[in-house]
Amino acid sequence: MRYAKGHKETSHERIVKAAAKRFRRDGIAATGMTGIMTEAGLTNGGFYSHFRSKNDLVREGIERALADQLQSLADPDPEPVALAHLIRSYLSQHHRDRPGTGCASAALLPEIARQPHSVRKAYTARLRTLIRQLARRLPQDNAIPESQDTAIAILAVFIGTLQLSRAVDDPALSDAMLAAGIRAATTLAGLADGSVQHEGIQG
Known part of the structure; x- marks a missing residue:
């Protein structure tokens, strides 16, 4: 044919x-x-x-999932409201309840750590780009090394919070975890002046 x-x-x-x-x-x-x-x-x-x-498909599938996430950070907006929206979107009920279209790291980290070197190498390269692009979203008065450290810390809060909120069987506790994660990420991002509101967990 x-x-x-x-x-x-x-x-x-x-x-x-x-x-x-x-x-x-x-x-x-x-x-x-x-x-x-x-x-x-x-x-x-x-x-x-x-x-x-x-393994080849796993590598490409993970790269694709991360590429989708990177696209949302491709055009950095320096306004605090844009970063606040990013925090609310990531730590939302909508994201928590739809892992198939969400963050690959939150969904797959334990499995990625057990994959062959080629898969982990591809993941690492994409993650480095994600860290850089998130760092560019942070307030511009931050020095570059500090911005990268802050971006890593925010990603850790994002991923850990989302994983915990998906693991528990208590909806109220899950929502409380999302709210706590929003507050933590807000503080790390230097937006603790109220730029991010609690109701952001509603997605």
Whole structure:
């Protein structure tokens, strides 16, 4: 069968997009190739024409998930309200309840740490970019090294808070964790003057 020009690239894109979603939603170990290929609308037989192994797909899927996150930081807005919105959006009920389209780090860190070096190397490169772009969102009177340290600390609060809020079975406690995370990230970002409001957890 002859395919139109660009068919393989389009199919590859569909597989990676499906993998990025399934890995975040169900976990890497629990996600089989059959499920990914089915979600991409393709047959299992075509997998190895795109990837040498599941590890290759894991690497690309994680890169895609992080690229989506980086896109939201691509155009830094120096206004405090923009950073406040970013904090509220990340630590929101909406984000907590939709891991399949959310932060790859919060969804997959324990599994990423157990992946082969090639996967962890790709993750590290994307994470470095994420840290730099988040640092650029911080108040401009911060020195560069301090901004990077602050960005790392904010990411730690983001990821840890989101993981905890998803793990507990008490909705009230989960919401309280999100609110506490917002306050902590707000303080770290130098926005403790009220730029971020508690109601931000409503997403």
